[in-house]
Amino acid sequence: MTEEVVEQRLSQIGHQLPSAPEAVGFYVPVLRTGNLVITSGQLPMVGKELMFKGKVGTELHEEQAFHAARMCALNALAQIKKCVGSLDRVTRIVRVEGYVQSAPGFTRQPQVINGASELLIQVFGEAGKHTRIAVGSNELPMNAAVELAIWAEVVD
Template identity: 55%
Template sequence: MSAVEDRLSELGLTVPELVPPVAAYVPVVRDGNLVFTSGQLPMVSGALAATGKVGAEVDADTAKGLAETCALNAIAAIKSEVGDLDKVAQVVKVVGFVASDPSFTGQPGVINGASELLVKAFGDRGVHARSAVGVAALPLDAPVEVEVIVSVAD
């Protein structure tokens, strides 16, 4: 087990199985030292953990936890490509999408769930650039979607 997985274990988390794509794409692509995940939904055991708009059917605290689940699924995608998570040299960029009620403006706080988990898992290598975007709808009526770009050392 990697040091990253040890840190996750201390948080009571394990790297889940790779979430299969819901359409015509692959979950992860590597180009040189960069690894790009596809958008990860808050899937747990093959099903969405919640559905609906943040600020309406889903509260911000729940959505923040769902963003953490998305990040954990992104970690699983990265692991499927690189094998050992300790090869991750840097989390470079996180993009988070929040299916938002029109009056909801707390997208950055929601996506903090993903960002905070990545820092806990990777330490200083988990500090990253980020965008947090409110959108009208996400696939399968998911409240949150997160994609991650990392650089890896060989």
């Protein structure tokens, strides 16, 4: 069995697709409706451990939050794969919704969420270009630095 193209691209840029994290509340982590797959908010988790905690701009540097956003995107991709069986079935990343737990005065949320956006474009090319929201929040679940959701179009 050969490795999938998208996962090969991930590997080439130094990333491996993690196992899809379990929900930490009463919701589904991913949902398909028609040709859209939408993830719930993904945190920068490895297994059951939250890797980046705190407010960006005081407790964490922007560069750390950039990596947290990238980790959230990897977890979202793991959810999409779990839902449809293969990331090679993704025809377009439609939307990225990024939330950054921000210290007062921190306004570089777009640069933080670029961690996810750049990764998606690296692995999906033109199909990885997406609409996006990057907002600051005074608190996020479990004190996470970043939370991210992805909307993807898929084919059967």
